[in-house]
Amino acid sequence: MSLTSHDALVALRRDLHRYPEPAWREFHTTSRIVDELERIGVDDLFIGREVLADGERMGVPDNEELAAWHERAREAGAREDVLAKTEGGYTGAVAVIEQGEGPTVALRVDIDALPQREADDDDHVPAREGFRSEVDGYMHACGHDAHTTIGLGILRRVKESDFQGTFKVLFQPAEEVVGGGKAMAESGHLDDVDHLLALHVGLDHPTGEVVAGIDGFLAVSHLHAEFTGHPGHAGARPEEGRNAVQAMAAAVQALYGIPRHSDGATRVNAGRVEGGTATNIIPESARIEAEVRGETTDLKEYMLERADEALAGAAATYGCEVDTHIVGDAPSATSDEKLVERVADVAGGVDGVDSIVRRDDLGGSEDATYLMQYVQDRGGRACYVGIGTSHPGGHHTATFDVDEPSIAIGIDTLAGVVERLSTDS
Amino acid sequence: MSLTSHDALVALRRDLHRYPEPAWREFHTTSRIVDELERIGVDDLFIGREVLADGERMGVPDNEELAAWHERAREAGAREDVLAKTEGGYTGAVAVIEQGEGPTVALRVDIDALPQREADDDDHVPAREGFRSEVDGYMHACGHDAHTTIGLGILRRVKESDFQGTFKVLFQPAEEVVGGGKAMAESGHLDDVDHLLALHVGLDHPTGEVVAGIDGFLAVSHLHAEFTGHPGHAGARPEEGRNAVQAMAAAVQALYGIPRHSDGATRVNAGRVEGGTATNIIPESARIEAEVRGETTDLKEYMLERADEALAGAAATYGCEVDTHIVGDAPSATSDEKLVERVADVAGGVDGVDSIVRRDDLGGSEDATYLMQYVQDRGGRACYVGIGTSHPGGHHTATFDVDEPSIAIGIDTLAGVVERLSTDS
Amino acid sequence: MSLTSHDALVALRRDLHRYPEPAWREFHTTSRIVDELERIGVDDLFIGREVLADGERMGVPDNEELAAWHERAREAGAREDVLAKTEGGYTGAVAVIEQGEGPTVALRVDIDALPQREADDDDHVPAREGFRSEVDGYMHACGHDAHTTIGLGILRRVKESDFQGTFKVLFQPAEEVVGGGKAMAESGHLDDVDHLLALHVGLDHPTGEVVAGIDGFLAVSHLHAEFTGHPGHAGARPEEGRNAVQAMAAAVQALYGIPRHSDGATRVNAGRVEGGTATNIIPESARIEAEVRGETTDLKEYMLERADEALAGAAATYGCEVDTHIVGDAPSATSDEKLVERVADVAGGVDGVDSIVRRDDLGGSEDATYLMQYVQDRGGRACYVGIGTSHPGGHHTATFDVDEPSIAIGIDTLAGVVERLSTDS
């Protein structure tokens, strides 16, 4: 099967959709990508530890969890060579093609899925047409199955084109936990990159619309705070307890009470909390999984400092300890005007594109920004492109789906940009 | 096997220890009790729905959970007749022996275990001697295995004695969630009871010590509060969320802030809380599992009223709804002096008893109080007796254990009291 | 004394500076303004109730407070006719000159001072040069003394110019509590206005700089929330209290915890709180004086709705009542481009102006926005102009001062704009 036809692309995307894997557990997905890369034929292929800077992964699950998914991927038919290279949660790949003298262009696509149960009624296309998630409780609810497919499609197209230079596709794991961007940015594979492209489907833009440059990425940090107190029998010895749930509750209130900042938008959310074991025991432990965001990286840092202070203070108020660590992180970023122009220009000639939005704000976070910033810091350019797709449900919901004609539009647009870049000054 | 020897009693207790079952899931335990009762030979035997008032069980798990334990009991060899009678979480039994004219005396023992993993090192006798819990994550960590054994031992002894009158033993489920007392109290089996005895081993009293009358039961209610708000993307649409975790945190603070009462001791604990799903979603739901207690039932009611107000107000503060329901409850109670005297008197002549404490406070809660109050309200008397046992770890901890010689002391003392009561005026 | 010379203007400003009066208590100030207006000679003069819409004043102090300042103004030599017209806190004036056919142009200046003690060391020019505030604890710390002077200076200049049309100057009270703008906007005096100008000195712009159009006014509401509970002796009867301080504390946390909004900047501040009477009494009452703001009026309304909910919920959580009322309010607004252009154009030719900033954001609130919105809603145009003044201390601090050469720049610029508007299409 090659990826030259719409049918082949759709089949690949549906295949990926059927087997969603969350952050750092994309063992089967990486194997599937490597299969396609071998079919296309690339000049260089890096897998697992070869594409992730040492010690920079964030939000990695524990070994037991990793091992269970690794084994599940094996049972589902993943390749042993890829399983060996990705063991321990070192997922992802980088493919390189070299075609003479010219610039180095890179494309980043993200490959992970979400812990979200997929809708199963007939209104939902994947359910109706038989490619609904086969991994219960997990789903490609943000279109990374389409991203992966588009990345492979572009690679094939560029390889067959007159493109002169080096072209890399980075298949990045763990975007949903903003945990993979930093490790891939600092892996060395971006050191020589002149132009970096990234993309996202949907974002409330319909099929046929292209956003030439997306900005307004909120810098983000994900935090885990573990509170430890001392247990006590709630009836017989209430005074013996140092109550981790009281500390957590005070911390929740303090986090949401961090002052707004006059320099721009900030965000905070204690999205997941828990504590204690039984009604009659003073809770000894509690935890908060939170995030802070900022319109700029500085604003995010402001939120982070205040959050640290709030967590430490709240713990002390109730005689508890708190251990806070960052488990995910992404800076802010901006698309370079030069590339935005190029994307808009190329998209104008793509079949099926009927609307071009010059720039739009994401209003959320993305760790592609680590890669964009890395390239920009070294004098290169970066651009994040939106490929509209008419999606029935919102991103991250059970009824999200990709409108498949948008896959071809994504490939045509970005492959066109890559080719054009080789002939630019 | 009869229960006349120390060895037989120890063997039975260890058997029960090996198969701990938590509240309303005592399927195998009930079956095991029925086995023994048949061996002893009783005049009447009631099981399951026959010993629980309709609609009065509290804290019953959902059907899926009940079915899983029911099936597990079957696989472990529970009797089909008992399984049929206890299906749906109707556990427990009442055994009756009738020996001529005389008073009706009842003994209540509780039979459920706890969700606590048992210690597995050699310092822990059950581990060393091979009768550690075989149900992972559950444990007889409060001595109800000994209570059940003592109850059966007394029954056998009374049957063989000159006791004149009616003697009943109530094997009560779900004490640990204060969920079974009310249903058994109102089952009808107590309507004709003149004297009710209940007992507990340990409570920081060493082997050889007997507490003739325990008082100071704190009335208690267990509450579940479910907060419901509205989700929202924490980065893109924070204003759309109605944050159930904020509501829960405010409720935790309000609960612990309920004023003390000048009439006596009160307690409150939000012992188990959780909320939200992911760091980037404004939490749509959260829950608190709490308890309130009072030195008297009125004080507990005061705490309950204020807790309801606090939960409702906190939800409203953050635009959320809250659904609060009581899942366990027990009143306060006092041991009758007449019975306390009798116990002290009899214990003085029991082999192995070297210290008699007239009265002591429990400082905790127990739903035996429902049964005590029921009997006292109808003109009968009730007494809660402490049988010392030197326990290495505290109650409800992984290293709790019963010092087995205390089993005989418990039987000798309480069987003695039962016999004496038949000859009292 | 006329207002043609720099010295005369400076003398007037210093006179006003010496006698600062806060919101709705500008009795002496209004009298002083009327003196000058009579000297200049105006065609129409409205005072007190004649310039304020019925029932629309906000943040008016109580009668005792008003009477004390009224009497103090009398003692300081205020005119009896003005005192009669302003009694009860109806301060402010509107002056009108009519010079043939042409547009109706209005200028709004604010006249109130602040409850701020003025610096008294020699570094502070008013102290050194002998015109420091003579009303202890009050101060013109925001330059409204200069605004009033500039307003009078422009009126005189326009009267002597070739201006054709109607020109009104609105001397508005109670800007600092955002309490006077609405009443003056709806007084009828703006119904025929084609062009409205307003101004502010300073705002961190140095002398010689003019901001042609100020935007970014945050809409604001000032709230007072009074919590009422029930007292109780903290030692003897803690359970009898319904604690208004607990309710207030929970409300403070809920207010600061109102979620950010993705549509733009919001603000909240519980700037002044108090509660209770003595350490041994459960607090029966407490209060919060708070404000909410929004980048748009809608955003402010969002904050207001959530604040109401938070206050009501927090009171209910602790069995208290809360009475919330709005005591000050101002919408957002934008300067019209057409007028901004005109101001920039005229300022370019003014002596002493060396820098023109086209547009800048206020980042704070101002109830001139009520007047701007009123004119714009009826098809007119409005513009808020910044007149730079090098001020040593920040606005609202003890060492704020106006650099007096900026007074002439303000008059030249805005009088120039008024004259030009009469000849525009």
Add this chain to the structure above:
Amino acid sequence: MSLTSHDALVALRRDLHRYPEPAWREFHTTSRIVDELERIGVDDLFIGREVLADGERMGVPDNEELAAWHERAREAGAREDVLAKTEGGYTGAVAVIEQGEGPTVALRVDIDALPQREADDDDHVPAREGFRSEVDGYMHACGHDAHTTIGLGILRRVKESDFQGTFKVLFQPAEEVVGGGKAMAESGHLDDVDHLLALHVGLDHPTGEVVAGIDGFLAVSHLHAEFTGHPGHAGARPEEGRNAVQAMAAAVQALYGIPRHSDGATRVNAGRVEGGTATNIIPESARIEAEVRGETTDLKEYMLERADEALAGAAATYGCEVDTHIVGDAPSATSDEKLVERVADVAGGVDGVDSIVRRDDLGGSEDATYLMQYVQDRGGRACYVGIGTSHPGGHHTATFDVDEPSIAIGIDTLAGVVERLSTDS
């Protein structure tokens, strides 16, 4: 005027009632006491610094406040010699009579009034009969005017009796703020005391009832916590503020959330709080005036430790500082059975006594406990006696009043006890 007649005692009490002075400001009251003591004739008289241990006064107001009351007392006719000795808030006196060999007996009475406006309607006896408080906002609302009168009456009676030994009356200032007891206890005047008596009128006991021994004093500490943050403009620079009101609100919640203690009753109250200056300024400062209590001194210390932790933690949570100091304090205490018996015995023979309560609990706090503990620690005995008085309004309310016949009962009972003690073994 001597104090032998009911009329004379009533006249003295009404005189004191007319001139209430609060803690450490009892200048006129001390002068009035010294007048009476000179009339009675005592062997030794100590005033001011002579009766207060250095550095042990608590809750002393600032110098300006002290000076104002000092001057007011002078204007009201206080003696210059007493004013000289009490300057700086060193109020109170100790009178001694020596009549041969025998035990040293001491009586402590408290002399201060409360910041409470007195009722002025005709239902209130002091208003109707013309001896209502002449110091607006202050009132003898706890009967210390009667205590002082009773103390003087007993002194006169003992002097004229056959009492053999030494008798001291300690007129203690600042009981209402639990600020004077420690300083007087450690002044040296108690070092040789064998028997200490103290008394209180009312406490919900009617005229004719005597409580022979009062116990159940809650140990108490009064705390002031001053929070300091950093101001900021709430609209323009919210991020610059470190919000002292947020810290205070979190501290209030943490204080009320201090866990109950299984050893006995505890109390906490944030009875007076305030913070901030204006709605548009992030609050830079805030304060809490709180108290903690315990059934024992240890329980009070437990509350104090947790309160300190809560205050410090809450400040840190919001980047603020907190300065906490104790401004009043009293331990717990118990009346000695030997003295209780004696009081009960003597009261049985007193005219007008129709009911004797052996022991009752105060349920509140009193710094007489410092003196009781001091004497008991040195081998002496102490007893706190209740003299019933039918009071229309509750203690500390505007309509509290003493039923004057109870004054004679108090004198007869306690003078009788003093006399009897000289003849006891």
